[in-house]
Amino acid sequence: MHSLSKIVAGAWRMGDWRWTPQERLRWIEQCLELGVTTFDHADIYGGYQVERLFGEALALAPGLRAQLHLVTKCGICLVTAARPQHRVKHYDTSAAHIISSVEHSLRMLGTEQLEMVLIHRPDPLMDADAIAAAFTHLHADGKVLHFGVSNFTPTQFEMVHSRYPLVTNQIELHPLHLAPLHDGTLDQAQRLQLQPMIWSPLAGGRLMTGQGERELRVRAALASVAARHVVSVATIAFAWLLRHPSRPVPVAGSRRIDAMREAVAALHVTLDAQDWTEIWAAGLGHEVP
Numbered sequence: 002m003h004s005l006s007k008i009v010a011g012a013w014r015m016g017d018w019r020w021t022p023q024e025r026l027r028w029i030e031q032c033l034e035l036g037v038t039t040f041d042h043a044d045i046y047g048g049y050q051v052e053r054l055f056g057e058a059l060a061l062a063p064g065l066r067a068q069l070h071l072v073t074k075c076g077i078c079l080v081t082a083a084r085p086q087h088r089v090k091h092y093d094t095s096a097a098h099i100i101s102s103v104e105h106s107l108r109m110l111g112t113e114q115l116e117m118v119l120i121h122r123p124d125p126l127m128d129a130d131a132i133a134a135a136f137t138h139l140h141a142d143g144k145v146l147h148f149g150v151s152n153f154t155p156t157q158f159e160m161v162h163s164r165y166p167l168v169t170n171q172i173e174l175h176p177l178h179l180a181p182l183h184d185g186t187l188d189q190a191q192r193l194q195l196q197p198m199i200w201s202p203l204a205g206g207r208l209m210t211g212q213g214e215r216e217l218r219v220r221a222a223l224a225s226v227a228a229r230h231v232v233s234v235a236t237i238a239f240a241w242l243l244r245h246p247s248r249p250v251p252v253a254g255s256r257r258i259d260a261m262r263e264a265v266a267a268l269h270v271t272l273d274a275q276d277w278t279e280i281w282a283a284g285l286g287h288e289v290p
């Protein structure tokens with residue numbers, strides 16, 4: 002089995018933080034102190050730069066590598082000066098691309114092994130046998146321990162899983178994006194006993210600051226439940242995800258350690274069905290039938 006921490010730290014936005022290597026290292030160390038020991042990456046984050054920024058910080062304290070787990074993704078090809086061969090933003094899930102992308106990620110992160118690699122987005126041209134061949138090769142070489150996918154529908158997941166045992170589907174889920182609750186994604190995760198990873202657990206911050214009608218309604222419901230449990234609104238947003246029986250693993254994306262602390266605090270909050278439904282109904286915009 003994989004060993005994801007119960008809350009994962011997402012590195013997507015790290016390039017925007019404009020931090021020194023020492024500041025990046027401090028963030029990593031403070032996450033580890035909170036028990037947030039898994040870090041989520043993708044080759045493309047920060048225009049193909051975030052893995053390098055993270056690797057540079059880790060190189061300042063090589064002993065830390067053994068205390069954390071690294072997840073990265075591949076398969077999206079951006080049009081950028083860093084990849085002059087890309088004419089069009091596209092997907093590439095060929096075995097050759099998966100292998101070369103992972104080898105590049107290993108070099109950027111300054112490590113010899115990744116805990117987990119995910120196919121970032123479903124590719125209409127994906128060939129499950131080619132993906133399985135790449136995964137088998139990378140695993141046999143000791144370069145990657147586990148594999149998963151991201152943003153896959155249940156049938157897409159099933160197709161790849163039929164060729165290679167996947168360990169997760171990393172998906173978007175929060176009270177402003179409820180589709181996985183009813184499109185079979187979480188049913189599949191529960192049936193296969195594979196914990197989904199949840200990206201943008203705070204809707205990229207919209208849950209906390211959005212001013213739209215739906216955002217205000219959801220925030221009011223979160224605040225009412227938060228007041229009952231005497232914790233913060235953000236903690237309740239994480240507790241809402243954690244309450245699902247598929248045992249989701251939220252990937253929190255804040256630069257602020259206090260925000261990471263609020264996410265971790267949710268591990269000690271259990272919502273009952275009425276708390277949970279108050280928030281769900283606010284997202285739906287109506288009482289449950």
Ligand SMILES: NC(=O)c1ccc[n+]([C@@H]2O[C@H](COP(=O)([O-])OP(=O)(O)OC[C@H]3O[C@@H](n4cnc5c(N)ncnc54)[C@H](OP(=O)(O)O)[C@@H]3O)[C@@H](O)[C@H]2O)c1
Pocket residue numbers: 010011012013014041042121151152171172199200201202203204205206207209210235252253254255256257260
């Ligand atoms: N697989 C995929 O396709 C996919 C897609 C998107 C993301 N991801 C992964 O998921 C991770 C998390 O995504 P995310 O960053 O969108 O997650 P998020 O936790 O939903 O949003 C983080 C953003 O919300 C802000 N925020 C957090 N707490 C706040 C608060 N109390 N008040 C106001 N703003 C607050 C943060 O700003 P501060 O930093 O200032 O707190 C940050 O800009 C990414 O790093 C990446 O690893 C994966």
